[in-house]
Amino acid sequence: MRMLSGTELLEVWERARTFPPEARAVALLSVALPEASPETLADLPLGRRDALLLSLRARLLGERMEAVAECPACGERAELRFSVAAITTPPQDDVPERPMARVAGYEVAFRLPASADLSALRHAPDVGSARRMLLGRCVLEARHGANDIEPDELPETVVAAVAAEMSRLDPQADVRLATACPACAHTWEARLDVAAFLWTEIDAWARRTLREVHLLATAYGWSERDILSLTPWRRQAYLTMTGR
Ligand SMILES: [Zn+2]
Structure with missing residues (x-):
């Protein structure tokens, strides 16, 4: 993961500000991990994605939250005061290629939900339909004995077991x-x-930074690029001298 400069962070903030939350997450990670395609990042299980976002957060804004x-x-x-480390769960190394939930004679093969699934669910009319759509996307195969079952025909207890197994295998998502x-x-x-939380923090950082650029540009006539290339400490030192 590479470190983003202040200019890069402002660029991605401006570009992604109108995106839905899951697309903002992918946009941020695309800049920090240029070797990974946006499609690959959008297909990461949500917990894997959030572990990367937390690692980026620690680099950009420090450990304390x-x-x-x-x-x-x-x-x-x-x-609430906590640290990035306190909410980072160790990576699960026993996640099977094709996770299965087995309950009451049902066998359900599934994959873990990702940002791309959240994007697809965005236009669901209500929570119930969103849940069914997610199940339809993430259940790869469902059987009861010798019979194939459609995901939306699974009984509630089986759906709950699949959801519980998804959480167990991707704890960072919760x-x-x-x-x-x-x-x-x-x-x-x-x-x-x-x-969503990281975006709120970046939004606050970006607005604060633009204000600092405005104050220093007004006081000294420096360009935005020059002001952003100052270390945060030196920027604060000049801001103190301008009395703002
Ligand atoms: Zn209370």
């Missing part, structure tokens, strides 16, 4: 943070969507 979660009991905002409410002491596990 902060998030805010809303208490489901009272609505108070709880502040990051949860143990959270306690500062107001009512309610405890729960807040889910962190790594791709």
Whole structure:
């Protein structure tokens, strides 16, 4: 994985800002991993993708992360502090080529959901249809005894078993943070969507950086390229001297 310069990060931020979340993730990784095609990145299981995004995050913005979660009991905002390492799960090395779930006489071969699946689901009219579409895309073969079964004919218990096996094989796709409410002491596990969260952070960084460029360009007449080529520390030093 290569490091992105400030200019490159601003470029990808500008280009991908109107994309849906899963396409933003692929756009970011395409710049950091130019040797991988966008199609390959879009087909990575979501947890594999998020592990790469976390590694990129650590390089761009450091290890320490902060998030805010809303208490489901009272609505108070709880502040969460954690590190990239704390939410990175070790890579699964026992993922079979063709994972199987076996339950109640059913045998279901499937693959793990990827960004390309999320893109395809984007226009589903409701959650139920999105779930059926995902199943239709990710179930490769389903049998009950000697009979072939269509994915949407699978009983609910079998679908649940497939979903559980998908989570077990791709744990990085489901990051949860143990959270306690500062107001009512309610405890729960807040889910962190790594791709969406990283984009929010990059968006905040980009807007802050553009503002710094504006202030320094106004004060010194330097070009955007010159200002972006300064180290963050030196940029801050000049900003302090301008009194902003
Ligand atoms: Zn609360």
